[in-house]
Amino acid sequence: MGSELAREEFEKCKNILIGGKCMRKSVGILCLIFVLFIVNGCGASSDKRVTGSLDHKAPAVANETKKPVQLTQVTSFFPGPDFAGIYAAKKKNIYEKAGLDVTVQPGGPEVSAVQVVASGKAQIGIAQAYDVLLARDQGTPLVAIFTTYQHSPRVLVFHKGQPIKGFGDLNGREAYIGPGQVYWDYLTKKYALDKVKMLKYTGSLANFAYSKEAVVQGFLMNEPIELKLQSMETDYLLVSDSGFDPYSNVLFTTEKYLKDNPETVQNYLKATIEGWNYYYANTEEINAYLKELNPGASLERMKLAVEPMKDLIYGGDAAGKGMGYMSKQRWEELRDQLLDLGIIKKKENIEDAFTVKHLPK
Structure with a gap:
């Protein structure tokens, strides 16, 4: 197609050179330059259509690393074996590999994880199952998403x-x-x-x-x-x-955060479980790390706590349904016990208070 266009332009210029008595020699030169420009331009255009390789302004490839999601986890006490899986996931970059930038905020006697999460200063907290139901009864829409211990210790x-x-x-x-x-x-x-x-x-x-x-x-x-x-x-x-056996060391968040960030919650739980598995394969390493974070802790005491904790974490329903699993029956039983004691006033729709949908399948 490019050569045909060039021939047409050349014929026009030739007619001008032959028939135009008043035209100067420079006109012919200009025509020749113009024809060469057309030939080169059309040839390049034709090549580009065939190969697509001559365009030096090709669209940029989306190769930027996705920024990790920032998330704060507040525990219920100082660093220790109760939270070893979380600290292991932090230390061994398991959260980072899951696309998360997790800050672990230690709790303590004067720290209410429920209040910290409800205020938005943290996204994930740790409390007892009855704390979640009490908070909901008082108008704070928390949701339990995981239990560390299958039975109360x-x-x-x-x-x-x-x-x-x-x-x-x-x-x-x-x-x-x-x-x-x-x-x-x-x-x-x-x-x-x-x-x-x-x-x-x-x-x-x-x-x-x-x-x-x-x-x-x-x-x-x-x-x-x-x-x-x-x-x-x-x-x-x-x-x-x-007969009073609430889930213990329950991870919870708010209804809004869970609704807006389901993938983040899922990635967080998967990484936390990996952290617990790492802890039980490398207890001495992580206990030493916990000691660094909490110098007042006893390494000997932590060592003796490993086995009693293990059955509470991996036993019960977790043995067949996976770590962190919680049942509707157990939550309903706890709700009815709290109602009977007068600790809560409303009969909560228990399926609003907990979920296991975001646990690894």
């Missing part, structure tokens, strides 16, 4: 050899219990514990150590181990055996 510790076989045997004893404990309200009502002398538990085990008939609250991987390290022989009652 709450225990009531007593000195070995004491005639305590069941919860009813606590009557007549001193009990060091923290204020506002939901499980104690349940036990008091179910077992008529009206003869227990209530004393405030501050975290110190000194008073319990000197009172052989006393009972102190604790967690399976904390107080019993601490007392063992102090060469005290103890035994305990598992609160979950009483």
